[in-house]
Amino acid sequence: MKKKPYTLFRAFLLCSALLTSANGRTWTSADGSKTFEAKLKSYDAASGEVVVGFRNGKTQKFSQTFLSEDDIAFLKANGSKSSSSGGSVGSLPDVLPDPDGKEADMSKPVQVYILLGQSNMLGFGKPSALQGVAAEKYPYLVDDAGEWTVRKDVRDVFVMCSGNSPAKDKRTGWMTIQGNIGPEIGIGHHVGHVTDAPVLILKSCIGNRSLGWDLLPPGSVPYEHGGKTQPGYRGTPDDPGGDTGGDMSKGWYAGCQYDGDIAAAKKVLENLDKYYPGAKGYEVAGFFWWQGDKDMRNAAHCEQYEKNLIQLIKSLRKDFDAPDAKFVSASLGQTKEGSSGGDGVILDAMKAVAKNSDPELKGKVGFVYSHPLSKGGSSSGHYSGNPETYMNIGEAMGKAMVELLRGK
Numbered sequence: 001m002k003k004k005p006y007t008l009f010r011a012f013l014l015c016s017a018l019l020t021s022a023n024g025r026t027w028t029s030a031d032g033s034k035t036f037e038a039k040l041k042s043y044d045a046a047s048g049e050v051v052v053g054f055r056n057g058k059t060q061k062f063s064q065t066f067l068s069e070d071d072i073a074f075l076k077a078n079g080s081k082s083s084s085s086g087g088s089v090g091s092l093p094d095v096l097p098d099p100d101g102k103e104a105d106m107s108k109p110v111q112v113y114i115l116l117g118q119s120n121m122l123g124f125g126k127p128s129a130l131q132g133v134a135a136e137k138y139p140y141l142v143d144d145a146g147e148w149t150v151r152k153d154v155r156d157v158f159v160m161c162s163g164n165s166p167a168k169d170k171r172t173g174w175m176t177i178q179g180n181i182g183p184e185i186g187i188g189h190h191v192g193h194v195t196d197a198p199v200l201i202l203k204s205c206i207g208n209r210s211l212g213w214d215l216l217p218p219g220s221v222p223y224e225h226g227g228k229t230q231p232g233y234r235g236t237p238d239d240p241g242g243d244t245g246g247d248m249s250k251g252w253y254a255g256c257q258y259d260g261d262i263a264a265a266k267k268v269l270e271n272l273d274k275y276y277p278g279a280k281g282y283e284v285a286g287f288f289w290w291q292g293d294k295d296m297r298n299a300a301h302c303e304q305y306e307k308n309l310i311q312l313i314k315s316l317r318k319d320f321d322a323p324d325a326k327f328v329s330a331s332l333g334q335t336k337e338g339s340s341g342g343d344g345v346i347l348d349a350m351k352a353v354a355k356n357s358d359p360e361l362k363g364k365v366g367f368v369y370s371h372p373l374s375k376g377g378s379s380s381g382h383y384s385g386n387p388e389t390y391m392n393i394g395e396a397m398g399k400a401m402v403e404l405l406r407g408k
Contacts, residue, residue: 123182125387167264186394212301296342333374
């Protein structure tokens with residue numbers, strides 16, 4: 001005999017008591033006898049279908065008829081908005097306008113985007129080489145007087161450390177051209193334009209680091225390659241399955257830079273008001289990843305790149321308590337699709353992760369094929385400092401993130 005829909009919903013309510021939500025609200029059953037905590041994921045006013053999400057990444061779908069009148073009123077007032085408490089996510093025009101100079105709605109939590117990787121993400125674009133083409137190719141970067149525009153709704157923060165040593169602040173301020181150009185400029189302008197909440201672009205990285213060793217994420221286990229055991233997270237070549245506990249006095253260990261970059265980013269968020277004055281809390285909305293130059297030179301790291309990238313996404317979401325955060329990666333600019341070298345293996349791995357049908361990844365991971373956007377040079381030569389490469393790829397990554405946020 002089939003269970004009645006309401007019986008199934010009551011069972012869900014009982015189970016939901018074991019789950020806690022991130023940035024959720026308290027919901028009440030139609031008869032007022034049960035409550036549960038969850039975050040609104042989506043609401044279809046035509047069908048009355050509601051989807052809510054929990055901290056552990058699980059979702060639940062049910063009809064609005066199972067909810068109280070107050071909850072239904074909330075759905076009708078807020079259901080068309082983004083699931084983020086940061087507010088709605090707008091659409092992108094074909095050409096971005098100049099920033100309007102206005103501050104964001106500071107009553108909303110800051111939407112944080114964390115940028116990670118190696119020298120690609122650091123950015124070596126020369127601003128002097130951008131001045132002559134900015135008005136034509138990136139008009140939102142310059143005002144009518146030819147001066148660099150400033151976004152007063154996006155903060156640009158860059159911190160750096162070596163290993164898990166204390167980080168140093170490299171840049172803090174409103175989003176504008178100040179020093180070398182990285183992908184954060186294109187990213188910040190695009191996500192900033194579609195977001196009515198304040199935005200923080202938080203870059204935490206250093207050059208010459210590999211995902212298979214320096215940035216190896218928690219949960220990664222030892223594996224065999226070429227008759228040799230490769231270290232798991234916090235292991236060493238001499239003790240692949242060991243755990244240094246993050247103690248650098250014993251030497252560099254697998255994941256040492258991951259530990260440092262994540263700790264540096266967390267320190268910024270712990271002191272949010274210093275980096276975004278007037279902030280009223282935050283939520284990590286997404287991650288950007290531009291990396292692979294060092295891994296492509298190591299056969300073992302290439303072989304494991306897809307698995308490591310998936311583990312990286314899971315670890316980042318866990319470390320920042322952001323189970324629904326989106327993730328966008330970009331390939332190395334010099335790498336063409338079909339390449340048989342290590343760089344081609346990494347490109348294929350990134351594409352595979354973006355197409356992965358796992359519910360934790362599907363619709364939440366984007367990929368940018370960088371070769372058509374690069375203006376020449378290679379990642380190892382920092383694209384000869386050409387700022388257009390960094391702008392083009394940054395714009396593409398920002399657009400990819402917006403599509404994920406809008407559920408496209």
